[in-house]
Amino acid sequence: MRSGPLRVRYFAAPGLPAVGYAISKRTGNAVVRNRIRRRLRAAVTQATTRMTSGFYLIIPDASTEHAPFTDLELAVNNAITALQDGGR
Secondary structure (H helix, E strand, C coil), X not given: CEECCEEEEEECCCCCEXXXXXXXXXXXXXXXXXXXXXXXXXXXXXXXXXXXXXXXXXXXXXXXXXXXXXXXXXXXXXXXXXXXXXXX
């Protein structure tokens, strides 16, 4: 599922939801990748859409580093909602 600068994959599994981040070296050096990961973690934490059990893999574009935080929150919420509505 693509939502803004993010691609999100979902794998159904029992238990609590788990979120992983796949950030390519093409997005930048370690400092940039860690900044992107921190911003995405914050966006997931503040997501208004409740995550169902399973594994979520978030794959950001390089543009995620400079995207406004509100855009990241919106992209995360849209992706979670679309995945729960059946889009895989």
